[in-house]
Amino acid sequence: MSVSTRRVFMLQVAAGGAALAAASAHAQAAPMVGEKDAQAMSLGYAADTTKVDAKKYPKHAATQQCSNCALYTGKAGEASGPCGIFPGKHVAAKGWCSAYAKKA
Template identity: 40%
Template sequence: MNGKMDRRGFFATFVKMAGVAVIAPTVLNTVFGSEAHAQKKRGAAPEAAPAAKSGGMPFVDPNDSVAKAVKYVEDHKKAPEAKGNHCVTCGFYGKKDATSGTCTIFAGKLVKADGWCASWNKKA
């Protein structure tokens, strides 16, 4: 070969590079983006105490990106826009015990019964 790339070679290389660009973030997130890694980076213990108390299901971290997006607070009294509404009276809430429950917005995590978020929806 004389060192020049023909059109077929260019497109073959382009497709390979595009494939790597699409797949690499998923692979890197899987390898380096685990919850344990994120907790370690924040300085928290890999298995925090709230998860142990709740039977393995962790509480929502108010600093989590989803929690911030929906303005989740653990105490509805601290959110003026809650207007007295809280998780217990929300249609997305499923009661676990007197102080906490599950929420379809935060799959796999518990929310405080007195919490509130902007996705609050009146129970039917």
């Protein structure tokens, strides 16, 4: 094997490895925010908006949910997605927290 052929082969191996790593990272979903996480608890996060404590959060309305919050960046129709409040984690589309801000 000549030096240039070996160099081309090594570049192809490196490029293929990088492509596989990128595909693998994209395929893995972000972890879900747990209701018992410290930040989630401080914001009253509930994975199901219908189970929010009405006495503790009197301004909560059943129509408010993560999927129609301005901070939610998940795709429409998906069960969960990213939220600006919880970087690197997903929230339930039908969830709610006290940082809720209606999408414009």
